Amino acid sequence: MNASVKNVIVVGIDGSDSSMAAARWAAHEAKLRKAELHLELAYSVPTAYAGPGAMIPPDLYDMARDGAAMSLKQARDAVLAAEPGVVVTARSGMESAFVALREASRNADLVVVGSHGMGVVSETLLGSIAMRIATHAHSPVVVVRTDPHDGPPVPPVAADAPVMVGVDGSPESEVAISFALDEATIRGVGLVAVRTWDEEPLDGFLRVYPLEIDRNVMDEQERKLLGDQVQAWADKFPQVQITESIRRGQPAGALIRYAAEVAPALLVVGSRGRGGFAGLVLGSTSHELIAYATGPVAVVRAPKDR
Structure with a gap:
């Protein structure tokens, strides 16, 4: 993402259905605003489970990086299918999702995240950081909810909804x-x-x-x-x-x-x-x-x- 650019909407991606829903919502918002859409994905390697002093196989890092690239590609394909005219950029890095999104928010008009991610144990999962981002981001934050508390899916919003x-x-x-x-x-x-x-x-x-x-x-x-x-x-x-x-x-x-x-x-x-x-x-x-x-x-x- 060009740090000198404003008119940018940032969306957090982690491969979950919730983050994909957030990406589609953000893409529509980008279309309305005539803004650039930036996909931000942070990932980590679960080294804590290897035990003290254990060697981390290099393949584990490669797998994490490849998985992040695949998630970004899927998100890009989804948003371009929904909003073909939107300009999309993307970035992934091995870091804290909260830190990555908060830093990206410095040069964004809006940050969009899903209400929950793929699980409950990793900081990279959007559900664990939605509140932190809403509290500490440098821009407004939109949290997109899809299926609250295992209830029925949220119905589509009417075109004329206020x-x-x-x-x-x-x-x-x-x-x-x-x-x-x-x-x-x-x-x-x-x-x-x-x-x-x-x-x-x-x-x-x-x-x-x-x-x-x-x-x-x-x-x-x-x-x-x-x-x-x-x-x-x-x-x-x-x-x-x-x-x-x-x-x-x-x-x-x-x-x-x-x-x-x-x-x-x-x-x-x-x-x-x-x-x-x-x-x-x-x-x-x-x-x-x-x-x-x-x-x-x-x-x-x-x-x-x-």
Whole structure:
């Protein structure tokens, strides 16, 4: 990959079905953006199992290198069959997949990985690094899920499926809205902006002060905050139809449930937030979204956090 080039989408490859699904998703994204698609594969030789002082047969390195080359060829063939006009580059190396992808993200507009890889023991497997990449990459990261928890395959996304974004009024969610609107624009679809508020604490409060808080009033207050944040962006993107939605519940669960109803082309969240989305990078919210959402999830970090 040319280090001076931007307009590049990087996708992590490890030979798994999940990484192939991520590659096809990334190829379509590259077509929409008129971007270069770069396939990145890191591999290792399992020397830990040889025992202390043991000699590693040279053939083992050759086999690992040949296997990596085969996986890259299969991925290249698959993406070119799906999107023939996309420019594809590729690289493989014997190194940590996390390090390779994070380094590649320095010169990328987007990094795409599968939600899980070929197993659970090697760091090179994408499933073990999806969260780390989403946390530490220098670019936005999309995690593509194909068959959550051995359930039925995720159905194809409708051509007119909207982009969904979770917002909370924080500066980081402004970055997420910007990214989501760009995605909606290149797809020619609408945007669903979602703000959540957690009503669970009210259950205990209302037993003591049952007349003090009206949930409908809270909904309206949250709706006004959402509308104020979205309006500034609506003026900048008049071509995108924006739908606003207030959902009750903890942020991850509320977003996952609503995304299951809407079936968006992409669910976008900022890497951190305040209130409902606080601690998104390292807390349970990001983990739940990446692990349980039944479609692609984009985690967007503010430039100062990359």
